[in-house]
Amino acid sequence: MNRPCFLASFASAILIHATAQALPCNTPFAAFLDAGPSLSPVGALSFELVDEQEGMLGSGWAVMCTYMVLWRSPSGAPYTAFCDVNEPTSLGFSDCTANARSTLDTIVLRVPNSPCAGFDDRGVAHNIFHLIAGESELGLLGLIQFTAASARVRGFAAFTAADATSAVPATSTAGPGPAP
Numbered sequence: 001m002n003r004p005c006f007l008a009s010f011a012s013a014i015l016i017h018a019t020a021q022a023l024p025c026n027t028p029f030a031a032f033l034d035a036g037p038s039l040s041p042v043g044a045l046s047f048e049l050v051d052e053q054e055g056m057l058g059s060g061w062a063v064m065c066t067y068m069v070l071w072r073s074p075s076g077a078p079y080t081a082f083c084d085v086n087e088p089t090s091l092g093f094s095d096c097t098a099n100a101r102s103t104l105d106t107i108v109l110r111v112p113n114s115p116c117a118g119f120d121d122r123g124v125a126h127n128i129f130h131l132i133a134g135e136s137e138l139g140l141l142g143l144i145q146f147t148a149a150s151a152r153v154r155g156f157a158a159f160t161a162a163d164a165t166s167a168v169p170a171t172s173t174a175g176p177g178p179a180p
Helices: 003-015 096-101 160-170
Strands: 029-035 038-057 062-072 078-090 105-109 118-119 125-127 130-136 139-145 154-160
Touching: 029 139, 038 078, 038 118, 062 096, 062 118, 118 160, 130 154
Parallel strands: none
Antiparallel strands: 029 038, 029 154, 038 062, 062 078, 078 105, 078 118, 105 130, 118 125, 130 139, 139 154
């Protein structure tokens, strides 16, 4: 699959109607970046609910569930980066606890004007300029941009251990089968 199609599949995952639980706290996620025809591991993520407040979503107000993301280095070294993300509650939910217990469609967005960093596929920490992901049956699928100085936007995925067994093998780097 060529790079534009691969990125398009990540972007379309945000728009596909899928049902999933709200972000599970204290559940480790394996994080990956688009690396062409495969996914490149970029560490482990865990989420902790730290705040609940009203915020803008598009042209309206929503209750925002703010999570602190702990992003551990993919290199095995004890390096950690942190990022705050917002998950808007779904229509009809006025608090994060009720939102988390429901089966619903969610998106996760980097909190504007707050520190946010993560690791690239070389294990180097970078500030994150944009991060948006849709929660789906496969985990989190979205897009990430490390710096405003670059137009490079990459596909981003994060899977729980259960999700990874079904999602990651499909991105195998094995070559094509024998010619017919």
